[in-house]
Amino acid sequence: MKKIRVAVIGQPNVGKSTLFNALTKGHVIVTNWPGTTVSKNEGIIKYGNYEIHLVDLPGIYGLTAFTLEEKISRNFIVEENPDVIVVLVDSLTLIRTLYLALDILERTKRVVIGVTKVDEAHSRGIHINFEILEKALGVPVVSISAIKGIGLEELIKKIISAYESNIKGYLNIDYGELNTYIEASEALLRQNGFEDSSRWLAVKIFEGDPETLIMIKSKSEDLYKALMELREEALRILRTDPAVIVSRSRFKYAEDIGKSCLIQIAVKKKKVSKIFYHPVFAPIISIVIILVMFMAAFTVNTGFPITYVLKYLGLSGVSHIIEEYSISSLMEKFIEHIANILESILGKKAITLFIVDAVLGGLGAILLFLPLIMIVMAILGALEDSGILTRLAVGVHMLFEKVGFSGHALFPLSISLGCNVPGILVTRAVPSSTERVRLIMLLPFIPCQARLVVLLALATAVKEGFLVLALSYIVAFIVFFALGYALYLWSLKRGEVVEIRLLLEQPPLHRPIPRVVWWYTWWHTKHFLVKAGTIIFMANLLFWLLTHVSPSLSLIDTPSESLGALFSKNLTPILTPLGIVGENAWIIVLALIAGFLAKEIFITTLLIVTGAESIREAFITIGISEHSIITLAIFITLYVPCLATIATIYSETRSYKLTVGVVVIMLIVAYTSALLTNILTSILTR
Amino acid sequence: MGEKEGLITTLDKVSEGKTATLISLEVGHGLLSRLLNMGLIPGTKINVLVNRGKGLLVIRVQDAEISISRGIAQKLIVKVES
Numbered sequence: 001m002k003k004i005r006v007a008v009i010g011q012p013n014v015g016k017s018t019l020f021n022a023l024t025k026g027h028v029i030v031t032n033w034p035g036t037t038v039s040k041n042e043g044i045i046k047y048g049n050y051e052i053h054l055v056d057l058p059g060i061y062g063l064t065a066f067t068l069e070e071k072i073s074r075n076f077i078v079e080e081n082p083d084v085i086v087v088l089v090d091s092l093t094l095i096r097t098l099y100l101a102l103d104i105l106e107r108t109k110r111v112v113i114g115v116t117k118v119d120e121a122h123s124r125g126i127h128i129n130f131e132i133l134e135k136a137l138g139v140p141v142v143s144i145s146a147i148k149g150i151g152l153e154e155l156i157k158k159i160i161s162a163y164e165s166n167i168k169g170y171l172n173i174d175y176g177e178l179n180t181y182i183e184a185s186e187a188l189l190r191q192n193g194f195e196d197s198s199r200w201l202a203v204k205i206f207e208g209d210p211e212t213l214i215m216i217k218s219k220s221e222d223l224y225k226a227l228m229e230l231r232e233e234a235l236r237i238l239r240t241d242p243a244v245i246v247s248r249s250r251f252k253y254a255e256d257i258g259k260s261c262l263i264q265i266a267v268k269k270k271k272v273s274k275i276f277y278h279p280v281f282a283p284i285i286s287i288v289i290i291l292v293m294f295m296a297a298f299t300v301n302t303g304f305p306i307t308y309v310l311k312y313l314g315l316s317g318v319s320h321i322i323e324e325y326s327i328s329s330l331m332e333k334f335i336e337h338i339a340n341i342l343e344s345i346l347g348k349k350a351i352t353l354f355i356v357d358a359v360l361g362g363l364g365a366i367l368l369f370l371p372l373i374m375i376v377m378a379i380l381g382a383l384e385d386s387g388i389l390t391r392l393a394v395g396v397h398m399l400f401e402k403v404g405f406s407g408h409a410l411f412p413l414s415i416s417l418g419c420n421v422p423g424i425l426v427t428r429a430v431p432s433s434t435e436r437v438r439l440i441m442l443l444p445f446i447p448c449q450a451r452l453v454v455l456l457a458l459a460t461a462v463k464e465g466f467l468v469l470a471l472s473y474i475v476a477f478i479v480f481f482a483l484g485y486a487l488y489l490w491s492l493k494r495g496e497v498v499e500i501r502l503l504l505e506q507p508p509l510h511r512p513i514p515r516v517v518w519w520y521t522w523w524h525t526k527h528f529l530v531k532a533g534t535i536i537f538m539a540n541l542l543f544w545l546l547t548h549v550s551p552s553l554s555l556i557d558t559p560s561e562s563l564g565a566l567f568s569k570n571l572t573p574i575l576t577p578l579g580i581v582g583e584n585a586w587i588i589v590l591a592l593i594a595g596f597l598a599k600e601i602f603i604t605t606l607l608i609v610t611g612a613e614s615i616r617e618a619f620i621t622i623g624i625s626e627h628s629i630i631t632l633a634i635f636i637t638l639y640v641p642c643l644a645t646i647a648t649i650y651s652e653t654r655s656y657k658l659t660v661g662v663v664v665i666m667l668i669v670a671y672t673s674a675l676l677t678n679i680l681t682s683i684l685t686r
Numbered sequence: 687m688g689e690k691e692g693l694i695t696t697l698d699k700v701s702e703g704k705t706a707t708l709i710s711l712e713v714g715h716g717l718l719s720r721l722l723n724m725g726l727i728p729g730t731k732i733n734v735l736v737n738r739g740k741g742l743l744v745i746r747v748q749d750a751e752i753s754i755s756r757g758i759a760q761k762l763i764v765k766v767e768s
Contacts, residue, residue, distance in 0.1 A: 096750060207719070243719065244711070251727050251730075397753075500755065502758075503720065506753060
């Protein structure tokens with residue numbers, strides 16, 4: 001078996017993930033790029049005597065690296081030196097997407113070009129002469145339609161022959177007036193030991209690629225200075241930013257290739273769907289679509305909020321059925337069933353308790369979220385594939401602008417309603433770094449599904465359950481936008497924020513393709529299972545131990561004497577101003593600590609420690625009033641979401657200060673809001 | 687915004703339905719690199735698809751539909767074509 005390492009790269013929207021999935025048939029290993037939380041997808045294909053390892057690189061517009069995604073792709077190509085690079089270009093926008101291919105070809109010719117969406121190109125009157133294109137680029141070209149399965153095998157064959165023929169050399173692009181400067185830099189680089197890819201490095205210097213500049217500076221300060229002088233000279237004499245000249249020449253080159261191989265018969269150009277940009281309708285449509293999407297997902301998962309609406313209409317029978325057969329309730333029954341079987345086999349021993357509560361409980365907690373994540377991802381997948389998602393971002397941009405956010409905040413926000421962890425991860429696409437930091441800091445206030453589950457349980461213990469739920473969500477969003485606006489104003493005052501920026505390519509609108517949506521859904525779900533799953537599972541395990549180990553470190557089954565209980569009893573006075581008092585108030589403290597690890601353990605802790613059957617009963621045992629439960633709901637909505645989120649904030653910002661800051665801010669905001677709620681509810685219920 | 691042909695202005699001043707040629711980009715390095723790579727290069731024709739005088743703009747560049755906030759558009763110097 002010969003192993004071939006292949007990188008797959010392309011501009012955003014060229015159909016890279018679709019092709020990657022079609023090639024690997026979904027057998028993908030997901031890991032992280034070293035030192036980042038950007039996920040790395042790898043797939044292995046066996047073909048004849050070859051084992052082809054495909055690495056999916058983040059979609060980027062060019063190799064000059066300013067963002068995290070660009071850095072990853074650039075460094076993989078430059079440092080890992082893959083055997084073959086597959087560069088995808090879009091047949092619908094050939095000239096523009098060729099740009100990235102040229103950038104890579106200037107470095108190496110170990111490239112196979114994949115021209116995607118050829119099935120669609122025909123219907124748009126686009127005809128490409130692949131032979132001419134192949135000749136012009138000097139590397140193999142394959143026409144592909146991932147959806148129809150066209151060209152996949154040929155692509156694999158061409159990868160193998162590119163690997164075997166071991167092509168050397170690179171593409172030489174004419175940079176016109178900049179040529180002399182590039183050649184001078186090239187000579188300087190060669191003299192100083194940069195024999196490999198000296199031409200490409202020289203071009204990157206004039207493009208201002210930060211990674212190249214840092215690399216050269218670290219090797220030789222003098223060389224760096226000499227190169228910078230050349231760059232300055234070029235700028236002075238040509239009176240144009242060299243980066244602009246490089247881009248212009250490269251595009252000119254792409255255009256010339258396009259002229260020789262591309263025939264476009266004028267078919268009626270699709271009109272812009274202006275409705276998505278309408279100042280009044282666009283925000284309304286966007287908000288409605290997002291609301292409907294989450295209502296649907298929530299209802300399938302937990303029955304909420306439809307069940308409450310039905311109850312208010314006097315249809316509690318129907319509402320009960322929906323609740324009974326919602327996925328989360330079915331899951332719960334399934335776990336309970338397995339627990340019973342295990343207990344009857346193993347008997348009631350400590351080890352059984354450990355397996356049932358800690359291990360199975362942890363697995364159950366993960367399974368509970370699985371359907372929801374899948375539903376949300378399927379809907380998001382359909383919206384993304386159809387091209388609607390980026391248009392919704394434009395719609396909400398018009399609203400968000402007023403409070404200091406851009407439309408880019410839409411994706412993190414909606415994903416955070418499912419789970420904060422991926423919500424924080426997708427902030428990477430936000431072009432303004434100050435806006436990104438603001439989002440990372442405030443997204444944890446957005447109630448995720450775990451908090452919804454806890455809030456739903458709390459709602460069963462009060463008369464006006466629905467109002468408590470609605471209030472919690474409203475308070476959370478008010479806090480998010482109010483603090484967001486405050487931070488924005490503060491940044492403005494410090495002169496940090498330039499403006500609220502939006503720069504988004506809008507892919508053509510089309511009907512979502514089920515297969516692509518499924519790939520999207522499955523990929524994200526798998527990702528969630530691996531990432532959040534591990535943390536939820538471990539947190540559950542850890543907490544079980546904390547409530548079942550005594551101060552003398554022996555296993556006990558009376559949680560009230562456990563290490564956790566002892567600790568909580570000392571902290572109880574903190575909750576007194578919130579109206580949570582009494583000799584059993586420590587149970588709430590313990591449950592809140594549990595909720596710090598992972599929100600859903602809040603409920604299980606209450607039930608395990610009080611030995612109650614329902615949450616209502618548990619609260620009666622603890623002895624807190626109805627309005628204290630409302631206070632508690634507000635506190636739970638706003639205080640630190642979970643360990644996984646905090647860990648993600650750290651890994652994304654690499655700042656202890658910011659991470660601790662977020663925790664402190666959340667605790668203060670949660671406490672103040674709860675205090676206010678307590679005061680208000682006591683006045684109202686007096 | 688009844689701008690005349692050949693007028694040099696910023697992109698945000700070009701009215702809906704008009705075409706302009708990009709002359710220069712007065713933005714910082716990171717944003718410049720992104721805009722260039724997306725095809726917004728001096729000399730490129732920009733088709734203004736949506737411009738309501740406030741809020742964001744929608745433009746067509748090299749066959750791509752791009753939404754762009756007014757702040758960025760104000761930094762793009764263009765020559766109005768037709």
